[in-house]
Amino acid sequence: MxxxxxxxxxxxxxxxxxxxxxxxxxxxxxxxxxxxxxxxxxxxxxxxxxxxxxxxxxxxxxxxxxxxxxxxxxxxxxxxxxxxxxxxxxxxxxxxxxxxxxxxxxxxxxxxxxxxxxxxxxxxxxxxxxxxxxxxxxxxxxxxxxxxxxxxxxxxxxxxxxxxxxxxxxxxxxxxxxxxxxxLTPAPHRAILARVLRNLHGLYAEAGEWDRAARSVDRVLRLIPEETDALRDRGLAYLELGHLDGARRDLTRYLQLSPEASDAEDIRERLIDAAGRRAVLH
CATH class of the missing domain: 3.10.620 (C8orf32 fold)
Structure with missing residues:
Protein backbone atom coordinates (compact mmCIF):
# COMPACT_ATOMS: atom_id res chain seq x y z
CA MET A 1 0.00 0.00 0.00
CA LEU A 184 0.01 22.98 -24.87
CA THR A 185 3.35 23.29 -23.03
CA PRO A 186 3.23 21.31 -19.75
CA ALA A 187 2.34 23.47 -16.76
CA PRO A 188 4.86 23.33 -13.89
CA HIS A 189 3.42 22.35 -10.49
CA ARG A 190 3.90 25.93 -9.24
CA ALA A 191 1.70 27.27 -12.05
CA ILE A 192 -0.98 24.63 -11.41
CA LEU A 193 -1.14 25.36 -7.68
CA ALA A 194 -1.15 29.12 -8.25
CA ARG A 195 -4.07 28.70 -10.67
CA VAL A 196 -6.02 26.76 -8.02
CA LEU A 197 -5.42 29.62 -5.57
CA ARG A 198 -6.34 32.31 -8.11
CA ASN A 199 -9.60 30.48 -8.82
CA LEU A 200 -10.33 30.48 -5.07
CA HIS A 201 -9.46 34.17 -4.78
CA GLY A 202 -11.88 34.96 -7.61
CA LEU A 203 -14.71 33.00 -5.98
CA TYR A 204 -14.18 34.51 -2.54
CA ALA A 205 -13.76 38.08 -3.83
CA GLU A 206 -16.98 37.68 -5.83
CA ALA A 207 -18.77 36.50 -2.67
CA GLY A 208 -17.27 39.33 -0.57
CA GLU A 209 -15.47 36.82 1.69
CA TRP A 210 -12.44 39.09 1.96
CA ASP A 211 -10.58 37.16 4.68
CA ARG A 212 -10.55 34.04 2.47
CA ALA A 213 -9.83 36.12 -0.64
CA ALA A 214 -6.81 37.68 1.11
CA ARG A 215 -5.63 34.26 2.30
CA SER A 216 -5.83 32.78 -1.21
CA VAL A 217 -3.66 35.47 -2.81
CA ASP A 218 -1.31 35.51 0.17
CA ARG A 219 -0.71 31.82 -0.64
CA VAL A 220 -0.05 32.69 -4.30
CA LEU A 221 2.68 35.04 -3.03
CA ARG A 222 4.18 32.21 -0.94
CA LEU A 223 4.55 30.28 -4.20
CA ILE A 224 5.50 33.20 -6.47
CA PRO A 225 6.69 36.18 -4.39
CA GLU A 226 7.11 38.42 -7.44
CA GLU A 227 3.52 37.91 -8.71
CA THR A 228 2.40 41.56 -9.02
CA ASP A 229 -1.31 40.81 -9.61
CA ALA A 230 -1.43 38.80 -6.39
CA LEU A 231 0.23 41.68 -4.53
CA ARG A 232 -2.45 44.05 -5.83
CA ASP A 233 -5.27 41.61 -5.04
CA ARG A 234 -4.02 41.04 -1.50
CA GLY A 235 -3.76 44.81 -0.99
CA LEU A 236 -7.32 45.33 -2.22
CA ALA A 237 -8.61 42.54 0.03
CA TYR A 238 -6.78 44.10 3.00
CA LEU A 239 -8.44 47.40 2.12
CA GLU A 240 -11.87 45.73 2.29
CA LEU A 241 -10.93 44.21 5.67
CA GLY A 242 -9.81 47.60 7.03
CA HIS A 243 -6.21 46.37 7.37
CA LEU A 244 -4.91 49.71 6.09
CA ASP A 245 -1.20 49.28 6.83
CA GLY A 246 -1.05 46.01 4.93
CA ALA A 247 -3.10 47.47 2.09
CA ARG A 248 -0.82 50.47 1.79
CA ARG A 249 2.29 48.29 1.82
CA ASP A 250 1.03 45.94 -0.90
CA LEU A 251 -0.53 48.56 -3.16
CA THR A 252 2.47 50.91 -2.94
CA ARG A 253 4.74 48.00 -3.86
CA TYR A 254 2.41 47.07 -6.73
CA LEU A 255 2.63 50.62 -8.13
CA GLN A 256 6.44 50.55 -7.81
CA LEU A 257 6.60 47.28 -9.76
CA SER A 258 3.87 48.13 -12.31
CA PRO A 259 3.77 51.93 -12.67
CA GLU A 260 2.24 51.61 -16.16
CA ALA A 261 -0.48 49.10 -15.20
CA SER A 262 -3.91 49.89 -16.65
CA ASP A 263 -5.38 50.08 -13.14
CA ALA A 264 -2.51 52.15 -11.64
CA GLU A 265 -4.55 55.37 -11.56
CA ASP A 266 -7.49 53.63 -9.85
CA ILE A 267 -5.13 52.07 -7.28
CA ARG A 268 -3.54 55.48 -6.54
CA GLU A 269 -6.99 56.97 -5.92
CA ARG A 270 -7.91 54.12 -3.59
CA LEU A 271 -4.68 54.63 -1.64
CA ILE A 272 -5.38 58.35 -1.26
CA ASP A 273 -8.93 57.53 -0.15
CA ALA A 274 -7.57 54.99 2.38
CA ALA A 275 -5.11 57.58 3.72
CA GLY A 276 -8.08 59.94 4.24
CA ARG A 277 -10.01 57.22 6.06
CA ARG A 278 -6.99 56.62 8.26
CA ALA A 279 -6.76 60.31 9.16
CA VAL A 280 -10.44 60.27 10.19
CA LEU A 281 -9.92 57.13 12.31
CA HIS A 282 -7.14 58.79 14.27
Missing part, protein backbone atom coordinates in the same frame (compact mmCIF):
# COMPACT_ATOMS: atom_id res chain seq x y z
CA UNK A 2 0.92 3.67 -0.25
CA UNK A 3 3.22 5.61 1.99
CA UNK A 4 1.20 6.74 4.99
CA UNK A 5 3.85 9.23 6.08
CA UNK A 6 3.03 11.93 3.55
CA UNK A 7 4.76 15.14 4.57
CA UNK A 8 2.97 18.40 3.81
CA UNK A 9 5.41 21.14 2.83
CA UNK A 10 5.73 24.39 4.80
CA UNK A 11 4.32 27.55 3.18
CA UNK A 12 7.51 29.42 4.05
CA UNK A 13 9.75 27.06 2.08
CA UNK A 14 7.81 26.86 -1.20
CA UNK A 15 9.19 30.00 -2.86
CA UNK A 16 12.77 28.74 -2.57
CA UNK A 17 11.93 25.25 -3.85
CA UNK A 18 12.93 24.28 -7.36
CA UNK A 19 9.86 23.85 -9.63
CA UNK A 20 10.70 20.20 -10.15
CA UNK A 21 10.86 19.57 -6.40
CA UNK A 22 7.52 21.16 -5.57
CA UNK A 23 5.18 18.22 -4.76
CA UNK A 24 1.75 18.44 -6.41
CA UNK A 25 -0.59 16.40 -4.18
CA UNK A 26 0.94 17.43 -0.82
CA UNK A 27 0.84 21.14 -1.76
CA UNK A 28 -2.74 20.82 -3.03
CA UNK A 29 -3.63 19.28 0.36
CA UNK A 30 -1.74 22.10 2.08
CA UNK A 31 -4.06 24.56 0.28
CA UNK A 32 -7.06 22.54 1.47
CA UNK A 33 -5.78 22.51 5.06
CA UNK A 34 -6.27 26.30 5.23
CA UNK A 35 -10.01 25.68 4.95
CA UNK A 36 -10.07 22.24 6.64
CA UNK A 37 -7.45 22.43 9.45
CA UNK A 38 -8.22 18.91 10.68
CA UNK A 39 -7.74 17.07 7.39
CA UNK A 40 -5.59 13.93 7.45
CA UNK A 41 -3.18 14.08 4.48
CA UNK A 42 -2.27 10.38 4.79
CA UNK A 43 -5.90 9.34 4.26
CA UNK A 44 -6.13 11.23 0.96
CA UNK A 45 -2.73 10.04 -0.21
CA UNK A 46 -3.84 6.47 0.53
CA UNK A 47 -7.05 7.01 -1.45
CA UNK A 48 -5.11 8.15 -4.52
CA UNK A 49 -2.73 5.23 -4.04
CA UNK A 50 -5.67 2.79 -3.86
CA UNK A 51 -6.85 3.99 -7.31
CA UNK A 52 -3.36 3.34 -8.69
CA UNK A 53 -3.05 -0.05 -6.95
CA UNK A 54 -6.42 -1.14 -8.34
CA UNK A 55 -5.19 -0.41 -11.87
CA UNK A 56 -1.61 -1.64 -11.60
CA UNK A 57 -1.95 -5.17 -13.04
CA UNK A 58 -4.40 -4.13 -15.77
CA UNK A 59 -2.27 -1.19 -16.91
CA UNK A 60 0.98 -3.21 -16.84
CA UNK A 61 -0.58 -5.75 -19.23
CA UNK A 62 -1.45 -3.09 -21.84
CA UNK A 63 1.20 -2.24 -24.42
CA UNK A 64 0.18 1.14 -25.83
CA UNK A 65 0.46 4.27 -23.66
CA UNK A 66 -2.78 5.66 -25.11
CA UNK A 67 -4.66 2.48 -24.17
CA UNK A 68 -3.10 2.45 -20.69
CA UNK A 69 -4.45 5.99 -20.27
CA UNK A 70 -7.87 4.92 -21.55
CA UNK A 71 -7.98 2.22 -18.83
CA UNK A 72 -7.07 4.78 -16.15
CA UNK A 73 -9.77 7.17 -17.38
CA UNK A 74 -12.36 4.40 -17.53
CA UNK A 75 -11.64 3.46 -13.92
CA UNK A 76 -11.56 7.01 -12.53
CA UNK A 77 -14.45 8.53 -14.47
CA UNK A 78 -16.77 5.55 -15.08
CA UNK A 79 -16.13 3.07 -12.28
CA UNK A 80 -15.13 5.33 -9.37
CA UNK A 81 -17.31 8.15 -10.74
CA UNK A 82 -15.17 11.28 -10.68
CA UNK A 83 -16.98 13.96 -12.64
CA UNK A 84 -16.96 17.65 -13.38
CA UNK A 85 -19.34 19.63 -11.17
CA UNK A 86 -21.45 21.08 -13.98
CA UNK A 87 -24.30 22.04 -11.62
CA UNK A 88 -22.25 24.07 -9.14
CA UNK A 89 -19.11 24.97 -11.09
CA UNK A 90 -18.25 27.88 -8.77
CA UNK A 91 -18.56 25.95 -5.49
CA UNK A 92 -15.22 26.45 -3.68
CA UNK A 93 -15.27 22.78 -2.66
CA UNK A 94 -14.42 21.94 -6.29
CA UNK A 95 -10.97 23.44 -5.66
CA UNK A 96 -10.14 21.71 -2.36
CA UNK A 97 -8.61 18.31 -3.03
CA UNK A 98 -9.94 16.61 0.12
CA UNK A 99 -13.49 17.52 -0.98
CA UNK A 100 -12.81 16.42 -4.56
CA UNK A 101 -11.53 13.02 -3.41
CA UNK A 102 -14.47 12.53 -1.03
CA UNK A 103 -17.30 13.84 -3.22
CA UNK A 104 -15.80 12.67 -6.56
CA UNK A 105 -16.74 16.13 -7.85
CA UNK A 106 -14.40 18.82 -9.03
CA UNK A 107 -13.47 21.52 -11.50
CA UNK A 108 -11.11 20.93 -14.45
CA UNK A 109 -7.89 21.62 -12.55
CA UNK A 110 -8.63 19.58 -9.42
CA UNK A 111 -9.79 16.59 -11.48
CA UNK A 112 -6.59 16.95 -13.55
CA UNK A 113 -4.53 16.74 -10.33
CA UNK A 114 -6.25 13.46 -9.38
CA UNK A 115 -5.82 12.07 -12.92
CA UNK A 116 -2.14 13.12 -13.06
CA UNK A 117 -1.32 11.69 -9.62
CA UNK A 118 -2.88 8.30 -10.41
CA UNK A 119 -1.32 8.11 -13.90
CA UNK A 120 2.15 9.08 -12.66
CA UNK A 121 2.04 6.47 -9.89
CA UNK A 122 1.56 3.96 -12.72
CA UNK A 123 4.55 5.32 -14.64
CA UNK A 124 2.49 7.31 -17.16
CA UNK A 125 3.96 10.82 -17.68
CA UNK A 126 0.69 12.77 -17.66
CA UNK A 127 1.10 16.56 -17.47
CA UNK A 128 -1.27 19.45 -16.87
CA UNK A 129 -1.86 22.19 -19.46
CA UNK A 130 -2.83 25.75 -18.50
CA UNK A 131 -5.12 25.94 -21.52
CA UNK A 132 -7.09 29.20 -21.82
CA UNK A 133 -10.54 28.69 -20.28
CA UNK A 134 -10.47 25.07 -19.12
CA UNK A 135 -7.44 23.28 -17.69
CA UNK A 136 -6.50 20.15 -19.70
CA UNK A 137 -3.99 17.27 -19.49
CA UNK A 138 -1.53 15.95 -22.07
CA UNK A 139 0.35 12.73 -22.72
CA UNK A 140 3.10 12.12 -25.32
CA UNK A 141 2.06 9.17 -27.54
CA UNK A 142 3.74 7.79 -30.69
CA UNK A 143 5.45 11.01 -31.72
CA UNK A 144 2.31 13.06 -31.04
CA UNK A 145 0.27 14.38 -28.13
CA UNK A 146 -2.91 13.03 -26.61
CA UNK A 147 -4.80 15.97 -25.07
CA UNK A 148 -7.71 15.18 -22.73
CA UNK A 149 -10.44 17.03 -20.84
CA UNK A 150 -10.61 15.86 -17.20
CA UNK A 151 -13.81 17.88 -16.62
CA UNK A 152 -15.60 15.72 -19.18
CA UNK A 153 -14.53 12.19 -18.30
CA UNK A 154 -11.01 12.51 -19.69
CA UNK A 155 -12.36 12.77 -23.24
CA UNK A 156 -9.61 13.09 -25.89
CA UNK A 157 -9.71 16.35 -27.87
CA UNK A 158 -8.94 16.59 -31.58
CA UNK A 159 -6.70 19.36 -32.91
CA UNK A 160 -9.61 21.21 -34.52
CA UNK A 161 -11.54 21.28 -31.23
CA UNK A 162 -8.45 22.61 -29.43
CA UNK A 163 -8.14 25.39 -32.03
CA UNK A 164 -11.81 26.30 -31.56
CA UNK A 165 -11.51 26.29 -27.77
CA UNK A 166 -8.49 28.61 -27.91
CA UNK A 167 -10.01 30.99 -30.48
CA UNK A 168 -12.13 33.19 -28.14
CA UNK A 169 -9.08 33.75 -25.93
CA UNK A 170 -6.88 34.79 -28.88
CA UNK A 171 -8.95 37.66 -30.20
CA UNK A 172 -11.06 35.39 -32.39
CA UNK A 173 -8.04 33.95 -34.23
CA UNK A 174 -7.60 30.18 -34.36
CA UNK A 175 -4.00 29.31 -33.36
CA UNK A 176 -1.71 27.75 -35.96
CA UNK A 177 0.30 24.62 -35.12
CA UNK A 178 3.20 26.55 -33.60
CA UNK A 179 1.00 28.68 -31.30
CA UNK A 180 -1.12 25.66 -30.35
CA UNK A 181 1.99 23.71 -29.35
CA UNK A 182 3.12 26.64 -27.20
CA UNK A 183 -0.29 26.72 -25.48
Missing amino acids: GNTHIQLPDWNTLAAMDDGALPLLPTALLIARDEYPGLDPAAYDALVQSHADHLRIEVAAIESTALKMAAINRHLFEEVGYTGNHDAYYDPRNSYLNEVLERRLGNPISLAVVQMEVARRLGIPLDGVSFPGHFLVRLPVDGGLLVMDPFNGGRPLAVEELRERARPHLGGEAPDDKVLLQI
Whole structure:
Protein backbone atom coordinates (compact mmCIF):
# COMPACT_ATOMS: atom_id res chain seq x y z
CA MET A 1 0.00 0.00 0.00
CA GLY A 2 0.92 3.67 -0.25
CA ASN A 3 3.22 5.61 1.99
CA THR A 4 1.20 6.74 4.99
CA HIS A 5 3.85 9.23 6.08
CA ILE A 6 3.03 11.93 3.55
CA GLN A 7 4.76 15.14 4.57
CA LEU A 8 2.97 18.40 3.81
CA PRO A 9 5.41 21.14 2.83
CA ASP A 10 5.73 24.39 4.80
CA TRP A 11 4.32 27.55 3.18
CA ASN A 12 7.51 29.42 4.05
CA THR A 13 9.75 27.06 2.08
CA LEU A 14 7.81 26.86 -1.20
CA ALA A 15 9.19 30.00 -2.86
CA ALA A 16 12.77 28.74 -2.57
CA MET A 17 11.93 25.25 -3.85
CA ASP A 18 12.93 24.28 -7.36
CA ASP A 19 9.86 23.85 -9.63
CA GLY A 20 10.70 20.20 -10.15
CA ALA A 21 10.86 19.57 -6.40
CA LEU A 22 7.52 21.16 -5.57
CA PRO A 23 5.18 18.22 -4.76
CA LEU A 24 1.75 18.44 -6.41
CA LEU A 25 -0.59 16.40 -4.18
CA PRO A 26 0.94 17.43 -0.82
CA THR A 27 0.84 21.14 -1.76
CA ALA A 28 -2.74 20.82 -3.03
CA LEU A 29 -3.63 19.28 0.36
CA LEU A 30 -1.74 22.10 2.08
CA ILE A 31 -4.06 24.56 0.28
CA ALA A 32 -7.06 22.54 1.47
CA ARG A 33 -5.78 22.51 5.06
CA ASP A 34 -6.27 26.30 5.23
CA GLU A 35 -10.01 25.68 4.95
CA TYR A 36 -10.07 22.24 6.64
CA PRO A 37 -7.45 22.43 9.45
CA GLY A 38 -8.22 18.91 10.68
CA LEU A 39 -7.74 17.07 7.39
CA ASP A 40 -5.59 13.93 7.45
CA PRO A 41 -3.18 14.08 4.48
CA ALA A 42 -2.27 10.38 4.79
CA ALA A 43 -5.90 9.34 4.26
CA TYR A 44 -6.13 11.23 0.96
CA ASP A 45 -2.73 10.04 -0.21
CA ALA A 46 -3.84 6.47 0.53
CA LEU A 47 -7.05 7.01 -1.45
CA VAL A 48 -5.11 8.15 -4.52
CA GLN A 49 -2.73 5.23 -4.04
CA SER A 50 -5.67 2.79 -3.86
CA HIS A 51 -6.85 3.99 -7.31
CA ALA A 52 -3.36 3.34 -8.69
CA ASP A 53 -3.05 -0.05 -6.95
CA HIS A 54 -6.42 -1.14 -8.34
CA LEU A 55 -5.19 -0.41 -11.87
CA ARG A 56 -1.61 -1.64 -11.60
CA ILE A 57 -1.95 -5.17 -13.04
CA GLU A 58 -4.40 -4.13 -15.77
CA VAL A 59 -2.27 -1.19 -16.91
CA ALA A 60 0.98 -3.21 -16.84
CA ALA A 61 -0.58 -5.75 -19.23
CA ILE A 62 -1.45 -3.09 -21.84
CA GLU A 63 1.20 -2.24 -24.42
CA SER A 64 0.18 1.14 -25.83
CA THR A 65 0.46 4.27 -23.66
CA ALA A 66 -2.78 5.66 -25.11
CA LEU A 67 -4.66 2.48 -24.17
CA LYS A 68 -3.10 2.45 -20.69
CA MET A 69 -4.45 5.99 -20.27
CA ALA A 70 -7.87 4.92 -21.55
CA ALA A 71 -7.98 2.22 -18.83
CA ILE A 72 -7.07 4.78 -16.15
CA ASN A 73 -9.77 7.17 -17.38
CA ARG A 74 -12.36 4.40 -17.53
CA HIS A 75 -11.64 3.46 -13.92
CA LEU A 76 -11.56 7.01 -12.53
CA PHE A 77 -14.45 8.53 -14.47
CA GLU A 78 -16.77 5.55 -15.08
CA GLU A 79 -16.13 3.07 -12.28
CA VAL A 80 -15.13 5.33 -9.37
CA GLY A 81 -17.31 8.15 -10.74
CA TYR A 82 -15.17 11.28 -10.68
CA THR A 83 -16.98 13.96 -12.64
CA GLY A 84 -16.96 17.65 -13.38
CA ASN A 85 -19.34 19.63 -11.17
CA HIS A 86 -21.45 21.08 -13.98
CA ASP A 87 -24.30 22.04 -11.62
CA ALA A 88 -22.25 24.07 -9.14
CA TYR A 89 -19.11 24.97 -11.09
CA TYR A 90 -18.25 27.88 -8.77
CA ASP A 91 -18.56 25.95 -5.49
CA PRO A 92 -15.22 26.45 -3.68
CA ARG A 93 -15.27 22.78 -2.66
CA ASN A 94 -14.42 21.94 -6.29
CA SER A 95 -10.97 23.44 -5.66
CA TYR A 96 -10.14 21.71 -2.36
CA LEU A 97 -8.61 18.31 -3.03
CA ASN A 98 -9.94 16.61 0.12
CA GLU A 99 -13.49 17.52 -0.98
CA VAL A 100 -12.81 16.42 -4.56
CA LEU A 101 -11.53 13.02 -3.41
CA GLU A 102 -14.47 12.53 -1.03
CA ARG A 103 -17.30 13.84 -3.22
CA ARG A 104 -15.80 12.67 -6.56
CA LEU A 105 -16.74 16.13 -7.85
CA GLY A 106 -14.40 18.82 -9.03
CA ASN A 107 -13.47 21.52 -11.50
CA PRO A 108 -11.11 20.93 -14.45
CA ILE A 109 -7.89 21.62 -12.55
CA SER A 110 -8.63 19.58 -9.42
CA LEU A 111 -9.79 16.59 -11.48
CA ALA A 112 -6.59 16.95 -13.55
CA VAL A 113 -4.53 16.74 -10.33
CA VAL A 114 -6.25 13.46 -9.38
CA GLN A 115 -5.82 12.07 -12.92
CA MET A 116 -2.14 13.12 -13.06
CA GLU A 117 -1.32 11.69 -9.62
CA VAL A 118 -2.88 8.30 -10.41
CA ALA A 119 -1.32 8.11 -13.90
CA ARG A 120 2.15 9.08 -12.66
CA ARG A 121 2.04 6.47 -9.89
CA LEU A 122 1.56 3.96 -12.72
CA GLY A 123 4.55 5.32 -14.64
CA ILE A 124 2.49 7.31 -17.16
CA PRO A 125 3.96 10.82 -17.68
CA LEU A 126 0.69 12.77 -17.66
CA ASP A 127 1.10 16.56 -17.47
CA GLY A 128 -1.27 19.45 -16.87
CA VAL A 129 -1.86 22.19 -19.46
CA SER A 130 -2.83 25.75 -18.50
CA PHE A 131 -5.12 25.94 -21.52
CA PRO A 132 -7.09 29.20 -21.82
CA GLY A 133 -10.54 28.69 -20.28
CA HIS A 134 -10.47 25.07 -19.12
CA PHE A 135 -7.44 23.28 -17.69
CA LEU A 136 -6.50 20.15 -19.70
CA VAL A 137 -3.99 17.27 -19.49
CA ARG A 138 -1.53 15.95 -22.07
CA LEU A 139 0.35 12.73 -22.72
CA PRO A 140 3.10 12.12 -25.32
CA VAL A 141 2.06 9.17 -27.54
CA ASP A 142 3.74 7.79 -30.69
CA GLY A 143 5.45 11.01 -31.72
CA GLY A 144 2.31 13.06 -31.04
CA LEU A 145 0.27 14.38 -28.13
CA LEU A 146 -2.91 13.03 -26.61
CA VAL A 147 -4.80 15.97 -25.07
CA MET A 148 -7.71 15.18 -22.73
CA ASP A 149 -10.44 17.03 -20.84
CA PRO A 150 -10.61 15.86 -17.20
CA PHE A 151 -13.81 17.88 -16.62
CA ASN A 152 -15.60 15.72 -19.18
CA GLY A 153 -14.53 12.19 -18.30
CA GLY A 154 -11.01 12.51 -19.69
CA ARG A 155 -12.36 12.77 -23.24
CA PRO A 156 -9.61 13.09 -25.89
CA LEU A 157 -9.71 16.35 -27.87
CA ALA A 158 -8.94 16.59 -31.58
CA VAL A 159 -6.70 19.36 -32.91
CA GLU A 160 -9.61 21.21 -34.52
CA GLU A 161 -11.54 21.28 -31.23
CA LEU A 162 -8.45 22.61 -29.43
CA ARG A 163 -8.14 25.39 -32.03
CA GLU A 164 -11.81 26.30 -31.56
CA ARG A 165 -11.51 26.29 -27.77
CA ALA A 166 -8.49 28.61 -27.91
CA ARG A 167 -10.01 30.99 -30.48
CA PRO A 168 -12.13 33.19 -28.14
CA HIS A 169 -9.08 33.75 -25.93
CA LEU A 170 -6.88 34.79 -28.88
CA GLY A 171 -8.95 37.66 -30.20
CA GLY A 172 -11.06 35.39 -32.39
CA GLU A 173 -8.04 33.95 -34.23
CA ALA A 174 -7.60 30.18 -34.36
CA PRO A 175 -4.00 29.31 -33.36
CA ASP A 176 -1.71 27.75 -35.96
CA ASP A 177 0.30 24.62 -35.12
CA LYS A 178 3.20 26.55 -33.60
CA VAL A 179 1.00 28.68 -31.30
CA LEU A 180 -1.12 25.66 -30.35
CA LEU A 181 1.99 23.71 -29.35
CA GLN A 182 3.12 26.64 -27.20
CA ILE A 183 -0.29 26.72 -25.48
CA LEU A 184 0.01 22.98 -24.87
CA THR A 185 3.35 23.29 -23.03
CA PRO A 186 3.23 21.31 -19.75
CA ALA A 187 2.34 23.47 -16.76
CA PRO A 188 4.86 23.33 -13.89
CA HIS A 189 3.42 22.35 -10.49
CA ARG A 190 3.90 25.93 -9.24
CA ALA A 191 1.70 27.27 -12.05
CA ILE A 192 -0.98 24.63 -11.41
CA LEU A 193 -1.14 25.36 -7.68
CA ALA A 194 -1.15 29.12 -8.25
CA ARG A 195 -4.07 28.70 -10.67
CA VAL A 196 -6.02 26.76 -8.02
CA LEU A 197 -5.42 29.62 -5.57
CA ARG A 198 -6.34 32.31 -8.11
CA ASN A 199 -9.60 30.48 -8.82
CA LEU A 200 -10.33 30.48 -5.07
CA HIS A 201 -9.46 34.17 -4.78
CA GLY A 202 -11.88 34.96 -7.61
CA LEU A 203 -14.71 33.00 -5.98
CA TYR A 204 -14.18 34.51 -2.54
CA ALA A 205 -13.76 38.08 -3.83
CA GLU A 206 -16.98 37.68 -5.83
CA ALA A 207 -18.77 36.50 -2.67
CA GLY A 208 -17.27 39.33 -0.57
CA GLU A 209 -15.47 36.82 1.69
CA TRP A 210 -12.44 39.09 1.96
CA ASP A 211 -10.58 37.16 4.68
CA ARG A 212 -10.55 34.04 2.47
CA ALA A 213 -9.83 36.12 -0.64
CA ALA A 214 -6.81 37.68 1.11
CA ARG A 215 -5.63 34.26 2.30
CA SER A 216 -5.83 32.78 -1.21
CA VAL A 217 -3.66 35.47 -2.81
CA ASP A 218 -1.31 35.51 0.17
CA ARG A 219 -0.71 31.82 -0.64
CA VAL A 220 -0.05 32.69 -4.30
CA LEU A 221 2.68 35.04 -3.03
CA ARG A 222 4.18 32.21 -0.94
CA LEU A 223 4.55 30.28 -4.20
CA ILE A 224 5.50 33.20 -6.47
CA PRO A 225 6.69 36.18 -4.39
CA GLU A 226 7.11 38.42 -7.44
CA GLU A 227 3.52 37.91 -8.71
CA THR A 228 2.40 41.56 -9.02
CA ASP A 229 -1.31 40.81 -9.61
CA ALA A 230 -1.43 38.80 -6.39
CA LEU A 231 0.23 41.68 -4.53
CA ARG A 232 -2.45 44.05 -5.83
CA ASP A 233 -5.27 41.61 -5.04
CA ARG A 234 -4.02 41.04 -1.50
CA GLY A 235 -3.76 44.81 -0.99
CA LEU A 236 -7.32 45.33 -2.22
CA ALA A 237 -8.61 42.54 0.03
CA TYR A 238 -6.78 44.10 3.00
CA LEU A 239 -8.44 47.40 2.12
CA GLU A 240 -11.87 45.73 2.29
CA LEU A 241 -10.93 44.21 5.67
CA GLY A 242 -9.81 47.60 7.03
CA HIS A 243 -6.21 46.37 7.37
CA LEU A 244 -4.91 49.71 6.09
CA ASP A 245 -1.20 49.28 6.83
CA GLY A 246 -1.05 46.01 4.93
CA ALA A 247 -3.10 47.47 2.09
CA ARG A 248 -0.82 50.47 1.79
CA ARG A 249 2.29 48.29 1.82
CA ASP A 250 1.03 45.94 -0.90
CA LEU A 251 -0.53 48.56 -3.16
CA THR A 252 2.47 50.91 -2.94
CA ARG A 253 4.74 48.00 -3.86
CA TYR A 254 2.41 47.07 -6.73
CA LEU A 255 2.63 50.62 -8.13
CA GLN A 256 6.44 50.55 -7.81
CA LEU A 257 6.60 47.28 -9.76
CA SER A 258 3.87 48.13 -12.31
CA PRO A 259 3.77 51.93 -12.67
CA GLU A 260 2.24 51.61 -16.16
CA ALA A 261 -0.48 49.10 -15.20
CA SER A 262 -3.91 49.89 -16.65
CA ASP A 263 -5.38 50.08 -13.14
CA ALA A 264 -2.51 52.15 -11.64
CA GLU A 265 -4.55 55.37 -11.56
CA ASP A 266 -7.49 53.63 -9.85
CA ILE A 267 -5.13 52.07 -7.28
CA ARG A 268 -3.54 55.48 -6.54
CA GLU A 269 -6.99 56.97 -5.92
CA ARG A 270 -7.91 54.12 -3.59
CA LEU A 271 -4.68 54.63 -1.64
CA ILE A 272 -5.38 58.35 -1.26
CA ASP A 273 -8.93 57.53 -0.15
CA ALA A 274 -7.57 54.99 2.38
CA ALA A 275 -5.11 57.58 3.72
CA GLY A 276 -8.08 59.94 4.24
CA ARG A 277 -10.01 57.22 6.06
CA ARG A 278 -6.99 56.62 8.26
CA ALA A 279 -6.76 60.31 9.16
CA VAL A 280 -10.44 60.27 10.19
CA LEU A 281 -9.92 57.13 12.31
CA HIS A 282 -7.14 58.79 14.27
